[in-house]
Amino acid sequence: MNRIIGPLLALAMLAGCGTGTPKKSTDDIDEVLKTGVAQKKIPGAVAMVASGDDIAYDKAFGMKKDAIFAIASMTKPVTSVAVMQLVEAGKIKLDEPASAYAPELAKVQVLDNGKLRPPKSPVTIRQLLTHTSGFAYEFMNQQLHDFVAKGGAPSESKGDDSFLQQPLMSDPGTRWEYGISVDWLGRIVEKVSGESLEDYFRTKIFGPLGMPDSYFNVPADKQSRRATIYIRKPDASLEPSPQQAPKQVTFFSGGAGLNSTASDYMKFERAIMAGGEWKGTRILTAESVAAMRKNQIGDLRLGGFHSAMPQFATNNAVLSGGLNKFGLGFALNTLPGPQGRGAYSMAWAGIYNTFFWIDPEKKVCAVLMTQMLPFWDPGPAAVFPEFEHSVYASLGK
Numbered sequence: 001m002n003r004i005i006g007p008l009l010a011l012a013m014l015a016g017c018g019t020g021t022p023k024k025s026t027d028d029i030d031e032v033l034k035t036g037v038a039q040k041k042i043p044g045a046v047a048m049v050a051s052g053d054d055i056a057y058d059k060a061f062g063m064k065k066d067a068i069f070a071i072a073s074m075t076k077p078v079t080s081v082a083v084m085q086l087v088e089a090g091k092i093k094l095d096e097p098a099s100a101y102a103p104e105l106a107k108v109q110v111l112d113n114g115k116l117r118p119p120k121s122p123v124t125i126r127q128l129l130t131h132t133s134g135f136a137y138e139f140m141n142q143q144l145h146d147f148v149a150k151g152g153a154p155s156e157s158k159g160d161d162s163f164l165q166q167p168l169m170s171d172p173g174t175r176w177e178y179g180i181s182v183d184w185l186g187r188i189v190e191k192v193s194g195e196s197l198e199d200y201f202r203t204k205i206f207g208p209l210g211m212p213d214s215y216f217n218v219p220a221d222k223q224s225r226r227a228t229i230y231i232r233k234p235d236a237s238l239e240p241s242p243q244q245a246p247k248q249v250t251f252f253s254g255g256a257g258l259n260s261t262a263s264d265y266m267k268f269e270r271a272i273m274a275g276g277e278w279k280g281t282r283i284l285t286a287e288s289v290a291a292m293r294k295n296q297i298g299d300l301r302l303g304g305f306h307s308a309m310p311q312f313a314t315n316n317a318v319l320s321g322g323l324n325k326f327g328l329g330f331a332l333n334t335l336p337g338p339q340g341r342g343a344y345s346m347a348w349a350g351i352y353n354t355f356f357w358i359d360p361e362k363k364v365c366a367v368l369m370t371q372m373l374p375f376w377d378p379g380p381a382a383v384f385p386e387f388e389h390s391v392y393a394s395l396g397k
Contacts, residue, residue, distance in 0.1 A: 047367065050366070066263070153166040
């Protein structure tokens with residue numbers, strides 16, 4: 001699959017100027033994405049790949065390259081960077097009880113066999129960053145889903161911050177479970193910094209990195225660029241979701257609230273891959289980035305993602321890349337990934353089937369944006385691994 005541009009290379013050599021390294025072809029990446037769209041596996045895609053200091057791939061299929069996507073849980077790494085900035089500033093300590101910064105957390109309880117009890121230890125900042133706090137998601141945890149449905153706690157579907165009142169589903173530090181931990185971290189960033197999360201991101205991350213299209217509230221003059229969310233129907237067709245009038249959010253969800261473009265998110269990725277710096281602007285120290293890339297959950301492991309609401313996420317989804325551990329804000333693969341990813345790459349995804357990974361070992365990072373539900377539908381579940389494989393094959397990595 002490592003195709004050399006044969007005819008052009010031959011002509012250059014005949015002319016006596018073919019002395020450089022031949023450029024790799026990205027035809028295989030094109031084919032994966034074009035086929036995925038043509039076969040209705042995904043409604044469209046925008047993809048970018050950086051290799052070393054260069055952008056190696058930047059194309060769109062079925063949509064415009066400047067489309068603004070709801071990136072949902074790809075907000076979490078951004079919030080995690082904000083937390084680490086405050087750690088560096090000495091304003092937050094990783095192993096201190098999170099209630100030192102958000103006193104409401106001192107009252108949180110564990111839902112244990114239908115009854116609430118105090119946790120055996122307090123939730124820490126590190127546990128919130130690593131999803132070992134005990135918090136879950138109601139759409140992924142059946143016990144929590146049923147508890148919320150019976151009125152035991154507010155639902156995330158309300159659209160405000162009341163869901164932060166939901167209980168823990170296990171004692172802190174005892175298991176890895178995906179949930180609302182990073183929404184709590186967003187609240188803590190606001191309390192510690194004295195700024196809204198929107199303002200903090202703009203001044204400390206988006207502005208410095210040159211990310212002009214990343215927002216909690218997309219401005220009116222950019223609304224037309226928002227990507228349509230498609231829904232997989234029972235007959236396997238893709239149907240656009242009904243268009244809704246833009247609604248200003250006042251709760252800035254650190255776990256799922258951002259909208260962004262592939263171009264913007266690539267700048268964020270490249271800063272992390274380079275050890276916290278982008279074009280002379282440093283957002284984190286190299287030491288902080290190294291800690292974020294280190295296994296922070298010990299012997300605990302990432303498991304399959306169960307779904308209590310299959311319209312939002314496929315049951316028992318297992319993300320590609322060999323993800324088995326978690327650092328500070330990023331999932332990690334401790335072994336080389338099956339599609340070419342180097343060990344201890346950093347990755348995550350969003351519920352609308354947006355994906356990224358950062359591979360410091362091979363100096364490759366990539367983002368693939370589409371916009372559909374449910375998460376890890378068989379379509380994107382097939383396209384994303386093929387995309388990753390084609391990236392490494394095309395780059396000769």
